[in-house]
Amino acid sequence: MTLRGERQADFAYQAVYRYMITLINEVSTNARVKLPSLRQLAGRLNVSISTVQYAYSLLEKEGRVYSVAKSGYYAWPLSSNPQAWAGGDLLDRLYAAARRPGMVVLSGDEPALLASLDSSLLRLERELVRQYPQHLQPWSQPCGVWELRAVLAARYTSSPTRCWHADDVYIGADLRGVLHILIDVLGLRGTTVIVESPCDWLVLRLLQDAGVRIIELPWMPDGRLDLVSLDRVLANEPVHLVLLSSKVSLPAGVVMPHHDRLAVAQMLDHYGCWLLENDTFGELGFNHQQPALRELVNPERLMVFSSFEKVLGSEAPYGYLLSRRMSSELQRQFLLRAFRLSSIRQRAIARLYQSGRIDQHLRALRRDLHEQAQAMSQRLDQHLEGQVSFSAPAAGATLWLHSTHPVDMRQVFQRLLGQQVVIAPGELFSVSGLHQQDFRLSLTFHGQPDLDAALAAISEALHQAQMG
Structure with missing residues (x-):
């Protein structure tokens, strides 16, 4: 099988994804089954390793496959007996169950299922393919195409002192890949990080896998953080950074009062601590006037991460990062990852922003x-x-x-x-x-x-x- 003959508007990762779905559906055993390696599939399908990795990341997010460090990817077993899921890791069991046909899956968090922009995105792509023939679609922009980086920089700029530029924006294949880079660039392995709790399990798992010591700061029943505890931990622990949501903390669904936000910003500044802001749901607040935490903290000790998928849908899985500092190391890490992102799709997303369609x-x-x-x-x-x-x-x-x-x-x-x-x-x-x-x-x-x-x-x- 080769994918080089796929029509222009059908991106290679989509064909790899469909091929893998067929391959996974052929699995009919209750034992775990190892899937072909990235290199094997790239050779078999005549595509790049990064294209295969991108398809695998989508399958992993959907709970169809899972990865084992230094071993590879595996298909979830197709056991129809719920008791077969009773042991092992709870998250693995959730993913396995969600994959079963006929399950009522109430565990997900996909806002764009109500209304995605997939069709608008693909329509724009078809227009752009005519404007940018294949030989004019550069793959040498490891941090993302300039148009989309510039659009995001403008969107996050709120004043002359809180401004961003295209060079401060970095776009990766998905949020997981961006967070992996963040962990390496910030040197988080073996350090101490404060996270709000409850916290997204993707973030928690990645920090755990990196050997990060996680201190949880729970949301209290009245919808506030325990600021006394936060101050005490910052004073007594070697905290590398604090990870908080930009506007609304999910899955708790609460908004930090403005005076608490000011207190947090003052604490971070007092202790010289970095803020890593999760803006994944920053634009999905029902009261959109709520200011973001990043507007109050020192922008020189701030990083923001987010993704397009929650707003645009599954056809826009890219993750992105904003940072004024560490540009050389960030550029190096994105170059090493060699994300092969569709320049046409990124330009289509940029046009959705520029036109006001977003x-x-x-x-x-x-x-x-x-x-x-x-x-x-x-x-x-x-x-x-x-x-x-x-x-x-x-x-x-x-x-x-x-x-x-x-x-x-x-x-x-x-x-x-x-x-x-x-x-x-x-x-x-x-x-x-x-x-x-x-x-x-x-x-x-x-x-x-x-x-x-x-x-x-x-x-x-x-x-x-x-x-x-």
């Missing part, structure tokens, strides 16, 4: 997410009244629920798998055993016949898992 889309998406959150809240009140407590989220596509009775949430998770329902237990969002009475539920429920039946199953599972 802002129009965001207004509609925020409205739809808000309405979906209200509708789901009403259904939860109907089916889980007295069993869970939650606050209306301030952004995004999920609800963070707390069991009002002590339960074994792993047992809840396991029972629901038997009912073909997948939730995300709260302990996945912690490295120190926090949030064991919590779980995350998706708002973008789609493609399933009966949400009410799934919520009834959750109610029954919570009841059966009560302790004491």
